[in-house]
Amino acid sequence: MPVVFRFFSVFPLWLLHVIGAAMGWVAFAASSTYRRRFMANLARAGYSLGAVHAAVGHAGRMVAELPRLWLGAPLPCRIEGEACVEQAYAAGRGILYLTPHQGCFELSAQAAARRWSAERGPITVLYRPARQAWLAKVMETARNRPGMLAVPTTLAGVRQMIKALRRGEAVGLLPDQVPPAGQGHWAPFFGRDAYTMTLAVRLAQQTGAAIVLARCERLPWGRGFVTHFEPLAQPLSDQLEVAVLQINQAMEHLIRQCPEQYLWGYARYKQPRAEALPAEGASA
Template structure:
C-alpha cells in the first residue's frame, strides 16, 4: 500500500483530481447503499441541480488527493481570514478550529502547520484510528509532521487536546464526525437528529479559547486550495451555550451554514445519521 501511495504522491494535482472525479462516479454507480445514503442526505438538505451532482465527483477527488497531501510535494494554498488566527495567537490564546466534512478538510491543518506551526504555534488534530494496523500506521505517519500532531479518539487523545489548548496552541477537529456511544447527544442536522459530539463544545468552553470555523475550498482544475477562516461570531449570532445539548445543536447549525457556501464539496455520502459505535 505504501508503495502505491508514494507513487500517487508524485502525480500532479490536476491529474489526481481528474482520476478522483471518475472514481467518485464509479463508486456511486456500483454501490447502491452509498447511492441511497447520498440521495437521502442531499434531499434532506434541499440540494438540487449541479451542486448536487457535482458532489459525487468531488467525493472522489477528496480521496484521490490524499496521497499528494500526505506524502507529496507542497500544494498551492491561499488564505482568507488568516488575520483571525494571527490575532488569537498574538494574545497567547488557544485556538479551536471546527471544520465540517467540506472541501479538503485534510489541507486545513497542514496549511496551518506550514504557516504557523513551524513558527512555534503547533496544531493537534483529532483522528479516528483505523481498525487495520497497517492502515493505521500509514495514517499516523501522514498526520505527524513539523508543527502538527495527531490525537486519537480516546480519553488520552482528549487530554492531549486539552493540554494543547492550555498551552495556547491550536486544536482541530471535525464536529460532524459521529462519536462513540456516550460521548455525544442527538441534535438536529439538516432537520434530522444526528448523534453529535459534545467534545467540541467542551473544548470551546475552556478559558480563553478562540473558536474559529475553517474549511479548505478545493479550486477547480487542480489549481490548489483556499483555507477560509471565520470567528464564531461571524457565522452565528449567538454565543455558544453552556448546556451540552444546546451547544451541539448550535455547532450543527454553524456547520450547515458553512456547508451552504459550497454544498458541491460536502461529503454527502458520509454516514452522518448512523447509530454510534460502543465506546472502546
C-alpha cells in the same frame, strides 16, 4: 498498498483529480446503498442532484488526493480570513479549529500549521486510527508533519488537546463525525436529529479557547486550494445542549457556502447501538 500510495504521491494534482472524479462516479453508480444515502442527505438539506452534481466527483477527488496530501510535496493553499486567527491568538487563548467533511479538510490544518506553528506552536489534530495496520502506519506518519501533532481518539489524546489549548496552542476537530455511544448528544443537523459529539463544546468550555471555523475549498483543474477561516457567529452557550446545536448550525453554514464539496455520502445520521433515538421534538 504503501507502495501504491508512494506511486500516486508523485502524480500532479490535476491528474489525481481527474482519476478521483471518475472514481467518485463509479462508486455512485455501483453502490445503491451509498447512492441512496447520498441522495437522501442532499434532499434533507434542500438540494437536488442536478444542483450539486459536482459533489459526486469531489468525493472521489478527496480520496485520490490523499497520497499526495500525506506523502507528497506540500500542496499549494491560499489562506483567507487570517485576521480572525490573529485576533484569537492575540487574545491569549488557544484556538479550536472546527471543519466539516468538506473539500480537502485535512489540508486546512496543514495550511494553518505552515502559517502559524513556527510562531504560535504546533496544531494538535484528533484522528481515528485505521483498522488496517498498514493504513494506520501511513496515517500516523503522514499526519505528524512539521508543526502538527496527531493524537488518537482516546482519553489520552483528549488530554493532550486540553493541555495544548491551555498552553495557548491550536487544536483541530471534525465535529460532524459521529462519536461513540455515550460521547454525544442528539441535535438537529439539516432538520434531522443527528448524534453529535460533545467534545468540541467541552474543550471550548473547559479551556476558554476561541472557536475558528475552517473550510478548505478545492480549486478547479488542480490549481490548488484555498482555506477560509471565520469566527463563530455568536458566543458559545454555557448550556451543553444549546452549544452542540450551535456547532451543528455552524457546520451547516460552512457546508452551504460550498455544498458541491461536502461528502453527502457520509453516514452522518448513523445511530450508535447503545444510543436510543430521542423522542420527537425533544432536541434542543
